[in-house]
Amino acid sequence: MFIKAEGLKDLIDYVIFDLLTNVLCDFDFKHRCLNQKIEMSRHICSYQEYEDRYIQPAFTFSALQFLFSIKTALIQVHLASHTSKLSITESFNKDDVMESLSTIQITERGIRRVGNECLLKLTSGAEFHQSLTLTDVDRCYHISCVTSDRVWVSDGNNLILTDTTGVPLQPQPVKDLCSDDIFTGNGLHTVNSESELIYINKNYDINKLSKDMKTATTFIERTDSTWVPLCVYWSPSTGDLLVVMLRRLPWGCKVTRYNQSGQLAQTIQHDNTELGLYRVPHHITENNNGDIVVSDFESGAVVVTERGGRHRFSYTGPPSGSVLLPCGICTDALSHILVCDGTTKTVQMLDKDGQFLSHLLTEPQEMGPPWSLSYDVNTHRLWVGSWWDKKVCVYRYITRQDALTDQHSSP
Incomplete structure (x- = not known):
């Protein structure tokens, strides 16, 4: 995504340059192109931030840490199963997760075989x-x-x-x-x-x-x-x-x-x-x-x-x-x-x-x-x-x- 975004940005730059130098166009069209360039630059910065935070090979993190790191970016996430719901908001904490997970019921059906050797x-x-x-x-x-x-x-x-x-x-x-x-x-x-x-x-x-x-x-x-x-x-x-x-x-x-x-x-x-x-x-x-x-x-x-x-x-x-x-x-x-x-x-x-x-x-x-x-x-x-x-x-x-x-x- 980062590479494609860079390519798209270069393409926009080329189009704007071509329009300004070779084509007589009105101000509104050039303004829209500039706005798209600014918006794309913002996306590129966002992608770069995520890459620096999560994709560096020298940094490892657990699933729980990942949830904590993105909680501020989430407005509200609902996990619904029949009558029970888990909401991840600003009050999200580890105890809430453990309490919600503890309500999960496992129903045994048919012949059960051992499958938990890895645990x-x-x-x-x-x-x-x-x-x-x-x-x-x-x-x-x-x-x-x-x-x-x-x-x-x-x-x-x-x-x-x-x-x-x-x-x-x-x-x-x-x-x-x-x-x-x-x-x-x-x-x-x-x-x-x-x-x-x-x-x-x-x-x-x-x-x-x-x-x-x-x-x-x-x-x-x-x-x-x-x-x-x-x-x-x-x-x-x-x-x-x-x-x-x-x-x-x-x-x-x-x-x-x-x-x-x-x-x-x-x-x-x-x-x-x-x-x-x-x-x-x-x-x-x-x-x-x-x-x-x-x-x-x-x-x-x-x-x-x-x-x-x-x-x-x-x-x-x-x-x-x-x-x-x-x-x-x-x-x-x-x-x-x-x-x-x-x-x-x-x-x-x-x-x-x-x-x-x-x-x-x-x-x-x-x-x-x-x-x-x-x-x-x-x-x-x-x-x-x-x-x-x-x-x-x-x-x-x-x-x-x-x-x-x-x-x-x-x-």
Whole structure:
């Protein structure tokens, strides 16, 4: 615009010169041309001012600073949405903006997928948030978050719903939880999007307990006596239920997927060479990219397959060479895989491709060896259950980073 304005100014100068020297014209026409020249000169000065203020490469500014810098040039700007309005006038300030933005409501529609990775970052380490001592369980073999302050916890025999005080919220524990020896320490329960508990009962059926905890119905009935379910996980992204199944004679193990109607949709059993993928998994979860992540206690590995069932990798321990004894497992909003290791008594963090990143938790002082994990996607807190005692501890290792930052650099 600046270059074109200069060219237009030169053209006007040429036209005026030509008119004055070569053409006999009246005074009014020459006066109008002079006025246009003056007006164009004003525009050129204005463009130059904006260029000096905003387009110099050595100067950076935030969006908020930009709004403040041009507020005096604005008479009034209205941002209307139904009945609410934001006016930017001379009384404009940061508090007005924050108050108006806080009234924006986000309505969830359809299946929500994680899309805020750019707004999250790892902290320098796991920060202890709080601990609770449970009253109606002996150990914390498995945890399923319901809300930010409510979790289901099981010890292999009892299953209770508790809040951050550790006191059970239901009149009595779930009585028909599967309690066979082979199920000790397994991920026997999960929670769906309706906050309903899904668990394996003593008849090896998969039950669904209503949100008010008054009605239990059979979601998936066991129809094949040769296979029994070992652990379950409800997928937030698809609404499917992932189930690890075990067959004793002949020995075999597989992962099955059931849709929201309880119908079998997929079976994963063999790797790319038709060998069995699993021995005796204790826990199962799903990553943000659709990978199915299994904590296989007997084979000493975290076995990961893609959404379609192709084997991606198996993680067998950190670079130190210690033998992995995988227990509880979960994934977080940044697609990390977290696994409890019974050998080192740590919580190890992997990336989505199975590369060891760090020991997120060594044996915590606040509790015994970690055995179970549950990640709260709303608060980005990690719930960790102990193997030896009744303790559950909550940690934070992911935080939000500012979307807008003020960056000033000197020329």
